[in-house]
Amino acid sequence: GAVVSQHPSRVICKSGTSVKIECRSLDFQATTMFWYRQFPKQSLMLMATSNEGSKATYEQGVEKDKFLINHASLTLSTLTVTSAHPEDSSFYICSASTSGHLTDTQYFGPGTRLTVL
Amino acid sequence: DQQVKQNSPSLSVQEGRISILNCDYTNSMFDYFLWYKKYPAEGPTFLISISSIKDKNEDGRFTVFLNKSAKHLSLHIVPSQPGDSAVYFCRRVIAGAGSYQLTFGKGTKLSVIP
Numbered sequence: 001g002a003v004v005s006q007h008p009s010r011v012i013c014k015s016g017t018s019v020k021i022e023c024r025s026l027d028f029q030a031t032t033m034f035w036y037r038q039f040p041k042q043s044l045m046l047m048a049t050s051n052e053g054s055k056a057t058y059e060q061g062v063e064k065d066k067f068l069i070n071h072a073s074l075t076l077s078t079l080t081v082t083s084a085h086p087e088d089s090s091f092y093i094c095s096a097s098t099s100g101h102l103t104d105t106q107y108f109g110p111g112t113r114l115t116v117l
Numbered sequence: 118d119q120q121v122k123q124n125s126p127s128l129s130v131q132e133g134r135i136s137i138l139n140c141d142y143t144n145s146m147f148d149y150f151l152w153y154k155k156y157p158a159e160g161p162t163f164l165i166s167i168s169s170i171k172d173k174n175e176d177g178r179f180t181v182f183l184n185k186s187a188k189h190l191s192l193h194i195v196p197s198q199p200g201d202s203a204v205y206f207c208r209r210v211i212a213g214a215g216s217y218q219l220t221f222g223k224g225t226k227l228s229v230i231p
Contacts, residue, residue, distance in 0.1 A: 004160075044161065044206065044221045093160045108153075108160030 003027055004096050006109035013084055014117055021079045021112045023094030029074035030096035034106060035067075038091045050077050084116040121150075121190075121209045123222035132231050136194040140207035140222050143188065149210040152181060152192045154203045155224070161206060165192070197229045 003026040013019050023033055032051050036044040048069050050056035056069035068080040077096075081088055091113050095106040122141045130136045140150070149168050153161035167174040167181045167190075174181050180193045194201055204224040 006160075046221075091158075095160070106163070108162065111158065111160050113158065 004030075004094065004107045004109040006092075006094055006112050008112060009110060010113045010115075012115045012117065015085055016083055018080055018082045019084055019114060021081075021092055021094075021114075023077045023079070023096070023109050025075045025096040025107070028096075028098055028107075030077075030098065031074065032097045033071055033077035034095045034097070035069060035077075035079050036093045036095070038093060038111075044093065047079075081114065084114070086116045089114055089116045121207055121222045123207060123225050125225050126223070127226040127228070129228045129230060130197045132199055132229055133196045136192075136197040136201065136227055136229065138192040138194075138205050138207075138225050138227065140190040140192075141188060142190065142209055150181070150183065150190050151208045151210070152179075153206045153208060153221075154201075155206060156203050164205075194227075197227075199229045199231050202227055202229045 005024045005026055007022045011019055032049060034049050035047045037047055038044045046059050047062045047067060048056045048058045050069045050071035052071050052074050058064045066082055068082060069077065071077040077094060079092060091111050093108055093111040095108040097106045120143060125139060128136065128138065149166060151166040152164040154164050155161040165174060165176050165179045165181050167183050169183065169185060172183055178194055182191045190207055192205065204226045206224045207222045
């Protein structure tokens with residue numbers, strides 16, 4: 001089956017630093033990748049949708065200058081949390097799709113736990 | 118308001134019995150609903166989906182029912198197994214005007230008791 005990996009699985013950083021999270025589709029080419037965040041006991045919130053080679057589309061309320069998304073290839077998308085603050089601490093999950101249609105199956109990565117001190 | 122609501126944060130079921138997980142939504146239009154299962158510290162796993170032109174979709178032990186008049190979606194797991202213990206999310210995809218909206222419910226934690 002389709003496998004999506006995320007790296008790192010867990011990261012702890014100091015306030016004000018930037019953190020990069022990688023999302024890779026290991027055995028298929030992902031036309032579209034999605035980034036979510038999940039707060040404790042909350043639902044998954046879609047942050048942005050990225051298509052290979054183009055700018056990401058951000059959901060309302062998500063700061064694009066704070067959460068930089070790069071989808072440089074069909075197998076890799078990165079999310080950079082810039083100038084992280086404690087309120088950015090969350091569980092970040094990516095998913096990948098072989099098409100741009102959200103009704104198609106998305107394959108989720110295992111998630112990255114970010115803790116900002 | 119395009120939300121989906123899972124009003125039960127948790128559910129406990131005896132092994133072998135039926136688990137019924139519910140999801141309500143507002144503002145009917147052409148929709149596509151999906152159910153995901155999630156273990157702690159892992160990403161969600163897709164389980165089963167249904168489009169709004171259908172009333173039922175079945176896959177093994179999992180059956181999803183869509184009641185459009187009541188704007189209600191339910192996932193039935195029969196028979197329930199301890200390995201089914203996880204958090205279940207319903208998700209709604211709304212297509213329109215060349216763009217898509219994605220909303221997840223808050224999830225229901227299912228505990229299957231051996």
